[in-house]
Amino acid sequence: MQIYLPIAEISVNIFLILGLGGGVGFLSGLFGVGGGFLITPLLIFYGIPPAVSVATAANQIVASSVSGVFAHWRRGNVDLKMGLVLLVGGIVGSTVGVWVFAWLRSLGQIDLVISLCYVIFLGIIGGMMLFEASRAIFRTRRKGSGIRRRKKHQHSYIHGLPFKMRFYRSGLYISALLPLVIGFFVGMLTALMGVGGGFVMVPAMIYLLGMPTGVVIGTSLFQIIFVTANVTFLQSIQTQTVDVALATLLLIGGVIGAQFGARFGSRLKAEHLRALLGLLVLSVCLKLLFDLVIEPSELYSIMPGNL
Amino acid sequence: MPFSPHMFRIAFMAAVTVIAATLPLKNSRADALVVDLSNHLVAITTGFTGTDVLLFGAVQNEGDIIVTVRGPDQDMVVRRKERTVGIWVNRESATFKNVPTYYASASNRPMDIIANDNVLRDYRIGLEHQRFIAATDITEIDQKAYRDALVRNMQNVGLFNQRPAKISFLSNQLFRTDIHFPANTPTGTYMINVYLIRDGRIASVKTTPLVVSKTGVSAEVYDFAHRYSALYGIIAVIIAVISGWVASVVFRKG
Numbered sequence: 173m174q175i176y177l178p179i180a181e182i183s184v185n186i187f188l189i190l191g192l193g194g195g196v197g198f199l200s201g202l203f204g205v206g207g208g209f210l211i212t213p214l215l216i217f218y219g220i221p222p223a224v225s226v227a228t229a230a231n232q233i234v235a236s237s238v239s240g241v242f243a244h245w246r247r248g249n250v251d252l253k254m255g256l257v258l259l260v261g262g263i264v265g266s267t268v269g270v271w272v273f274a275w276l277r278s279l280g281q282i283d284l285v286i287s288l289c290y291v292i293f294l295g296i297i298g299g300m301m302l303f304e305a306s307r308a309i310f311r312t313r314r315k316g317s318g319i320r321r322r323k324k325h326q327h328s329y330i331h332g333l334p335f336k337m338r339f340y341r342s343g344l345y346i347s348a349l350l351p352l353v354i355g356f357f358v359g360m361l362t363a364l365m366g367v368g369g370g371f372v373m374v375p376a377m378i379y380l381l382g383m384p385t386g387v388v389i390g391t392s393l394f395q396i397i398f399v400t401a402n403v404t405f406l407q408s409i410q411t412q413t414v415d416v417a418l419a420t421l422l423l424i425g426g427v428i429g430a431q432f433g434a435r436f437g438s439r440l441k442a443e444h445l446r447a448l449l450g451l452l453v454l455s456v457c458l459k460l461l462f463d464l465v466i467e468p469s470e471l472y473s474i475m476p477g478n479l
Numbered sequence: 480m481p482f483s484p485h486m487f488r489i490a491f492m493a494a495v496t497v498i499a500a501t502l503p504l505k506n507s508r509a510d511a512l513v514v515d516l517s518n519h520l521v522a523i524t525t526g527f528t529g530t531d532v533l534l535f536g537a538v539q540n541e542g543d544i545i546v547t548v549r550g551p552d553q554d555m556v557v558r559r560k561e562r563t564v565g566i567w568v569n570r571e572s573a574t575f576k577n578v579p580t581y582y583a584s585a586s587n588r589p590m591d592i593i594a595n596d597n598v599l600r601d602y603r604i605g606l607e608h609q610r611f612i613a614a615t616d617i618t619e620i621d622q623k624a625y626r627d628a629l630v631r632n633m634q635n636v637g638l639f640n641q642r643p644a645k646i647s648f649l650s651n652q653l654f655r656t657d658i659h660f661p662a663n664t665p666t667g668t669y670m671i672n673v674y675l676i677r678d679g680r681i682a683s684v685k686t687t688p689l690v691v692s693k694t695g696v697s698a699e700v701y702d703f704a705h706r707y708s709a710l711y712g713i714i715a716v717i718i719a720v721i722s723g724w725v726a727s728v729v730f731r732k733g
Contacts, residue, residue, distance in 0.1 A: 176523060176524065176527045178698075179704055183527060183528050183662035234716055234719035234723065235719035235722050235723035237723065238723025238727070239727040242727040243731075280569045284568055404712055404715050404719070408711050408712030412704050412705055412708055412711075414711070414712065414715050416714070416718060419715065419719065424722075465566055468567055471561075472558065472559050472624075472628030472629075475555070476553050476555060477554060477556055478554050
């Protein structure tokens with residue numbers, strides 16, 4: 173069954189989009205990731221204009237983050253103060269990002285920048301994940317998650333920064349500049365790549381800020397809700413590229429898929445899951461890299477508008 | 480409104496009969512040409528996957544027919560990729576002014592047999608006679624490369640037809656052809672020109688408009704997104720928040 177998407181202005185197969193949302197939802201439930209980094213490239217591969225893909229994915233991530241944050245909120249796993257500081261950075265970063273997005277689009281370079289961002293980030297994150305997980309698999313005597321965090325009171329250059337703030341829930345006394353910068357950077361990625369940015373933020377919170385792993389996921393989900401909401405809002409105003417029909421279809425598929433994924437995931441070992449996720453991330457990265465490097469069959473592209 | 484092909488044929492024949500009957504009365508000139516469409520409005524609804532519009536007509540005396548369909552004009556940027564540090568990047572570009580967003584033509588015999596190039600060029604009939612000239616300052620060779628690329632890309636997305644479609648004559652006087660509109664058909668007012676050609680010269684021209692517009696839910700969503708974009712953004716966020724919340728409640732126990 174075909175449905176005409178009002179904003180993307182193309183006709184798509186309704187079951188294929190539901191299946192896409194479901195498949196990515198399954199993987200996000202399985203691995204505990206947002207899945208934006210898979211949704212956006214897949215929509216582009218399917219033929220949805222990149223601008224619509226990125227903006228609509230941001231809208232869909234609002235929903236998946238909201239559904240995820242409640243469980244963490246109930247268990248008190250959200251550091252509200254840290255979340256708010258990250259959010260301030262995130263709002264500024266995503267606002268700048270939407271503006272940069274529109275500018276790159278007018279230059280005809282947005283597709284390239286989206287692809288490059290994906291190749292770089294997916295390459296680094298996927299590689300690290302696979303490396304770390306395979307080390308953990310071969311060293312099975314070590315128990316636990318395998319993520320070692322920095323000691324709480326280890327002093328480094330980070331502690332010399334001004335504007336220190338106390339974050340009780342995380343048990344930290346650090347400069348507010350650091351979470352502001354991280355928030356800003358991840359906000360830019362949300363606007364440019366249509367991702368929640370959890371895959372950058374979570375490692376940054378653990379390794380750079382030294383937050384306890386227990387509050388990391390909840391806090392990052394908390395701030396992702398607002399940053400992706402901001403991107404949805406700004407893209408609606410600036411580029412009119414948010415397709416609510418597409419977002420709703422993805423969301424329905426995603427929510428159902430995530431439930432199955434989460435159930436299936438509990439049967440696998442954590443390090444095996446991380447190794448699989450690493451492989452998945454790397455293969456998306458390689459596909460995008462391949463498309464950039466091989467000579468395209470059509471060297472010319474067209475776009476309505478003026479130079 | 481699912482029209483069966485059978486009903487369509489009846490309607491078509493009835494219309495043609497009426498036209499043929501009124502033909503000598505309405506136009507006493509030797510080169511009378513009457514044309515109509517099965518539908519003057521292409522409605523893009525939520526289930527739209529493309530459609531065919533039947534163009535039919537009658538001529539009093541034998542002749543050749545060429546039909547051209549031209550969508551609303553738009554400026555287009557054509558970009559060329561070049562290999563830069565190992566990857567393919569958009570580098571040079573050119574702007575073309577007033578490019579039709581849709582172009583299709585049809586004829587009962589190959590166009591170059593019906594009329595010579597000068598006639599076709601003067602009336603800008605056929606894709607090769609459209610005056611696409613890059614507004615950007617580029618060389619003659621590039622001009623041609625960009626122009627060809629523009630046509631090729633439009634053909635690839637189905638908005639320019641690859642080759643003229645076929646017009647079939649039912650007798651020496653009645654003719655018909657189907658004009659195809661793909662799923663990505665742009666909205667606006669289209670101009671359909673029907674040329675009656677005799678002895679290589681244009682004997683008569685009829686112009687009829689066709690409106691392509693969005694209707695129903697998808698039209699309202701699009702309109703809303705463009706007219707009240709801030710409100711649209713807020714609603715998009717609210718929908719997402721509510722459905723996320725509902726999902727977390729429904730699946731809490733699971």
